[in-house]
Amino acid sequence: MRQSSTPRRPLTVRHIPFAAAALLLAGCGTATTAGSGGGPEASGSPAPCGTPAPSAPGGVPQPTKLAQGGARITAAGPTCFEYEVTNPNSEPYDFTVVFNGPDPGQGTAVFGGPGGRVGNLTRTVTGLAPGATEKGRIDLTTPGRTPRTGQPPTLTPPEARVPKPELLKVRSVPTAEAPNAGGPCPASGLRLYADEGDAAMGLRVVGLHLRNCGTATVTLDGYPQVQPLDLDHKPLDGVRVLRGGAEIATGTGADDPPRRIDLRPGEGARTTLVWRNTTEAGAGEPLNAPYVRVRATPDAAPVMVTPELDLGTTGRLGAGAWVREDSNDKPSPAM
Numbered sequence: 001m002r003q004s005s006t007p008r009r010p011l012t013v014r015h016i017p018f019a020a021a022a023l024l025l026a027g028c029g030t031a032t033t034a035g036s037g038g039g040p041e042a043s044g045s046p047a048p049c050g051t052p053a054p055s056a057p058g059g060v061p062q063p064t065k066l067a068q069g070g071a072r073i074t075a076a077g078p079t080c081f082e083y084e085v086t087n088p089n090s091e092p093y094d095f096t097v098v099f100n101g102p103d104p105g106q107g108t109a110v111f112g113g114p115g116g117r118v119g120n121l122t123r124t125v126t127g128l129a130p131g132a133t134e135k136g137r138i139d140l141t142t143p144g145r146t147p148r149t150g151q152p153p154t155l156t157p158p159e160a161r162v163p164k165p166e167l168l169k170v171r172s173v174p175t176a177e178a179p180n181a182g183g184p185c186p187a188s189g190l191r192l193y194a195d196e197g198d199a200a201m202g203l204r205v206v207g208l209h210l211r212n213c214g215t216a217t218v219t220l221d222g223y224p225q226v227q228p229l230d231l232d233h234k235p236l237d238g239v240r241v242l243r244g245g246a247e248i249a250t251g252t253g254a255d256d257p258p259r260r261i262d263l264r265p266g267e268g269a270r271t272t273l274v275w276r277n278t279t280e281a282g283a284g285e286p287l288n289a290p291y292v293r294v295r296a297t298p299d300a301a302p303v304m305v306t307p308e309l310d311l312g313t314t315g316r317l318g319a320g321a322w323v324r325e326d327s328n329d330k331p332s333p334a335m
Contacts, residue, residue: 049137050077069170069231071097074135081165084135087128092175095125096306098168099138120168127175138165171290173233177304181209189214190296194305204275205252206307209325210296211268220322222258224271224296228289228309228317236289238315245274245318254320261322272320275311283313296322 052075053066066073075082087093099121125134173179179193180186191213197206212218223243228236245254254272263269279286289309293302309317 048077049075049080049082051075065166068167069172070095071167071170073099073165073167076165078140080137080139082135082137083123083167084133085123085125085128086133087130087172089172089174090130092127092129093172094175094178095128096169096171097123097125098170099123100166100168126178171306173291173304173306177293177302179303179305185213186301188301189216190218190300192294192296192303192305194307197307202276202278202312203249203252204273204277204307204310205254206273207253208271208273208294208305209268210263210270210322212263212265215265217265218263219297220261220263220269221297222260222321223319224294224322225298226273226317226319227293228311229291229293229304230288231290233291233304236287238284238287239289239311240316242316242318243321245272245320248274248276248314248316248318252318252320254318256321256323258321261324268325269322270325271322272318273307273309274318274320275309275316276314277310277312278314279312286313287311287315 053062053073055062061067062072070088071083071085073081073083083097083099085095085097087095121138123136123138128134180191181193182191185191189212191209191211193209195207195209197204199205208224210220226241228239228241230236242248243258245252252272252274254274261269273292277286287309289311291304291306292309293304295302311317
């Protein structure tokens with residue numbers, strides 16, 4: 001486990017879906033606008049964002065559009081909004097916070113520049129110490145069209161900006177169990193992460209990818225150990241984890257027979273999670289497991305991925321056997 005005194009990696013930002021970035025998210029002290037040399041608050045101490053978010057009376061929780069999962073929007077104005085992320089856990093955690101993107105009813109894309117349509121905005125905080133709070137500020141101004149060479153770009157007018165920033169989703173995993181697709185090799189010598197998956201007609205498929213970045217050969221024993229977890233990171237009752245995916249659907253990549261794999265340094269393997277989100281009347285409440293704790297082998301260190309299992313009332317999750325994977329044929333990683 002990483003100690004709270006260890007310097008944290010720089011915060012990272014990405015847009016969903018992928019698009020050319022037109023916004024640089026700055027810390028609470030400075031806000032910049034890509035391509036314009038900075039927005040109105042780019043130099044010196046920025047002005048306050050505007051109206052503080054309302055506090056909940058009598059200890060009543062704020063609505064989820066303003067606060068959830070340790071994150072909350074603290075102030076909002078016509079050109080920016082501010083937020084903070086607090087770790088209530090007893091160990092360091094990584095947080096992924098998703099804010100709403102441009103208002104679909106507006107003609108100008110706020111985060112994507114003129115003519116672009118960019119989706120929601122994601123902020124990632126890594127290695128947040130127990131009880132610590134990370135504050136941030138997001139500038140809502142973007143470069144506009146430049147009529148002629150040499151003229152300064154214009155800013156998106158206030159009426160075209162996001163009027164009411166909201167929290168759409170907050171996910172968190174223990175830093176010691178965070179997925180790892182790059183950077184320094186983990187102490188376990190294994191990198192494990194989930195890809196972005198695929199969904200069609202109620203069938204869900206997510207790949208888990210494993211890479212031996214250590215110095216010793218690792219033997220895979222057929223199937224990974226998979227444990228679905230609820231929003232509070234607790235085991236979800238009522239889910240039956242199947243070996244293989246044939247009972248749910250064929251042709252998903254989870255149908256290969258189990259075999260022993262000796263994974264040498266530099267080699268990779270993958271497995272597949274498959275489920276359906278079918279909901280049948282009278283079959284009970286739908287089951288949702290945002291997180292899954294995975295062990296590549298029974299004695300391997302756990303890794304917590306976020307495949308967002310929406311199992312409906314089926315109560316079944318198929319996990320395929322490990323198969324070899326070429327390092328040049330890996331999907332893009334996701335948390």
